[in-house]
Amino acid sequence: MASGLTYTMLDATKLSTSEIYGAVLCELGEKHPDIVGFSADLAKSTKIGLFQKKFPDRFFNVGIAEQNMFGIAAGMAKAGLTPFVSTFAVFATMRALDQVHTDICYQNLNVKIIATHGGLSFGQAGSTHHCTEDLSIMRSMANCQVIVPADGIETANAVEAAYYTPGPIYIRINRGFDRRFYDRAEYGFKIGKAVKLTEGTDITIIACGSCVYQAVEAANILANADGIKARVLDMHTIKPIDKEAILEAVHDTRRIITVEDHNVIGGLGSAVAEVIAGSGKGCAFERLGIPDTFSIIGLHEDLMAYYKIDTNGILECARELLGRDFEADDDWEDEV
């Protein structure tokens, strides 16, 4: 049984991302009696426990039996209910993958999977609780949409949007407290549409999840210290990805960095690379993420620094990329 450890909250006055998820689900539950909740003995850790308290008759703790949980959720969706299923990302996408694949995605059922403790956010718990493969796995599940919110406010928007969007949706959030980024909910969140956070035509940093905050910090430093104008895109939806925003960035800046708390294979970076390769347009491109390895163990912030997906890592990559050639540089003769 998971320990149910609470949070690494830096600011106790703010809600953690999963607490916001729990609160939003309660609000939605008030309005929509079709919503039911599921947990596999992790209600406290995933904060779906808030829903459990408010709607005990609409909540099901199946015990440590994730496969059963997704199977039951599929059945309830088939019966017209809207299940919100919460467990750690590593269990949702790997332990119960067969049920997610066949019972839910294959049947295109209306199940919302809210996976917490994504990426390396529970880094100190060790490899069994790290999850740096889930985006790759869930992106390849037909019918399934994949969202990685940047912070609590975006999580609230994503959970609400997920309810109103039919079909299976995977929302990946972190453990505990995320650096608060958005200060209000009304900034135009829409599934499949990236949010442009800073304007720039030197380079574009495309980030998701906890890396969004780091990307904006890096962009600010690049602007102030280097005079570099970096565009930052919050690519909260990995599938369907916002092709238009990516191709606009390729055209406008010709240098793209993707940053994600995930293996560099199969996640945000791969999704962006597929769009660029498909367009036939060239650009200098770098994917930041966990290299093709199982992560070392440690606190989230330390691991982000170690794998260079924090502000300094992004800065280093941006500076390197800006010096890289992307077109023939041998002709510097003025046209006459």
Add this chain to the structure above:
Amino acid sequence: MVCKEEIFANKIFLNSVLPLLKVLAEERGELKKSFKNKTAVIQISAKDLEGKVATHFDIKDGVWTVGKGTVENSNLDLELEFSSIVQLNDFFTGKTKKLPKIKGLRNIGLLAGALKALMAMSKLLGASSPPKKEEEKELLVKMYFYLLSSGISQLNKAGHPDISNWTKKSPDRVFAWAVTGKPELSAYLRVKAGNSKAGRGEYKRSKPFFTMRFDTVDSALGILLQIDDMIDATINERIIMEGAPEYGAQIGEYMVLVGSYAKGEYKKG
């Protein structure tokens, strides 16, 4: 010894101003007619301690190609040779009326055509108010855009301290000049780590880092001929800075610098 300022001015005349003769000869009806089916090589040069600096024009069946530097004497049909870099600069800034040595007087028709083209260019670029005809206005804007982009690049290549320091620190960036709805008038300047390249037309490989865009040809001439107020034009959107305004101010300073050399408003050594 020629001072640095004269060398910077000379680079602008030889490599930014004189190449505009080609633009004029290709676009102005009467000049086109003067050079129709003509084949000749014309050179404008100035003597210096190491020999000569020059720009030459290779005209084949009326089609002009601009070349930097000198060509072999035996290939020349006409040469206007100034006795020094300073004399060439003074001549083009109107500080002297002393004519250069003319080599190739036997080609009187060619000489007449070349002088006509030079006079026409001098009149157009020296105008203090906009031309009346629409096509003349567009031609003047295009020539100014070419002159400014190339002038900044030439000052960089010649090691002008302000401009070369700027380009050395710059990542790969493109600065453009444009008039809305008139892409054929556009020009751009690409800079990267000390290098620079002036280009003509729209830069299509990506969105330029900064574009100084004018809403009409008249608005462009208002600024280029210094008869409009920059701040007023910006407030009223006759000029639109596409990109960070601080870069607009910076490129504006370099435009003024090129203008000061082209008008002879620089410190004599």
